[in-house]
Amino acid sequence: MAKFLNTSGTTYHLEELIKKATDRLVLISPYLQFNERIKELLEDKNRLKIDIRIVYGKSELSPQEINWLKELTFVRTSFCKNLHAKCYLNEHECIITSLNLYEFSQVNNNEMGVLINKNDDGQLYADTYDEVQRIIRISEEVRLSADTEKSTTYQEKPKTESHSKPRNYDKITTAKLAEKFGIDSNEFTKLLAENGYIELKGKKTFLTDKGREVGGEVKKGQYGYFIVWSVDLEISFDDEKTSFADKLKNLFKR
Incomplete structure (x- = not known):
């Protein structure tokens, strides 16, 4: 059955979920700022050629995060407008939680979540998987671009002309x-x-x-x-x- 997770439990099982991924890994979080431990785990999965999908909802990625993500060949990154869900999933289990994939949140915030195992809660896992796939489908896969001087976030498909003032990311x-x-x-x-x-x-x-x-x-x-x-x-x-x-x-x- 589903297992309740407190802050430390959510952080622990998130790392375990990444480590146990052997086929696919999906990380959905509005905010992205990876700590060193998560980076090490994702780099290892990238070396093993695991299919990794990261969906985020805020475009203010730092140049350091962008350049790091660009080096991971088997990571595909998508942007989902109005994203507020936080869900992390591999082929065996998933976590639905309040925890952003954000270094500051993992260190300072009080969070909670639920761990769902595919073998114990097959239907609940399947429902979560279907919603994860829907979010991926409505998201726009992006090609990240940045350098060490400018905070360019991503390049997306051309949009219709807008007369609104461009946002300054300084x-x-x-x-x-x-x-x-x-x-x-x-x-x-x-x-x-x-x-x-x-x-x-x-x-x-x-x-x-x-x-x-x-x-x-x-x-x-x-x-x-x-x-x-x-x-x-x-x-x-x-x-x-x-x-x-x-x-x-x-x-x-x-």
Whole structure:
């Protein structure tokens, strides 16, 4: 029967699921940022010529992730618009979970999931497999492209002409963003937390899914993790009576 997994159990069984794959491996996660252990496991499966499909839903992949993925010959990468599901599957079992395939989530977040074994829960596994295949079918296989200087994410099929403003993928820190808008850094951080874009735990700051949706990204620097935001986020100061909370709401309005 299906087995409940807590945070550590989900991480453990995800690694085991990858290790046990002998024919196929599907990893579905909106956010991608591989830790060294997952990279080692995927590189090993690539050497064994296992068919690996990775489906993601956010286009802000770092150049390092892109260049690493490009080196894996047997990995096919697809982009699925509006993806929120997190599911990991091989030919024997699968995990449905809240855990993104994202280094920060695996280290800091409280997650849970369910492990499904094909032999014990054949119909449940089959239903999950069918939905995984549907997600793959509606996803668009992409050819990743990047260099060490520019954060180009992927090249996709030509789309109809759009008059919307191109998105700028350059990133700046929270403090720099606050400075850009003339807001005190501490006040700005507090407002980000109050509006659900970050979570404060003591002296530590954590990026939420809501923050990622507006372009927030976790980076690892010399002194630990920090958060960066899209440099082209805009805010209006036309109404001086508008509260900082209202201004923040405008800032993240898409």
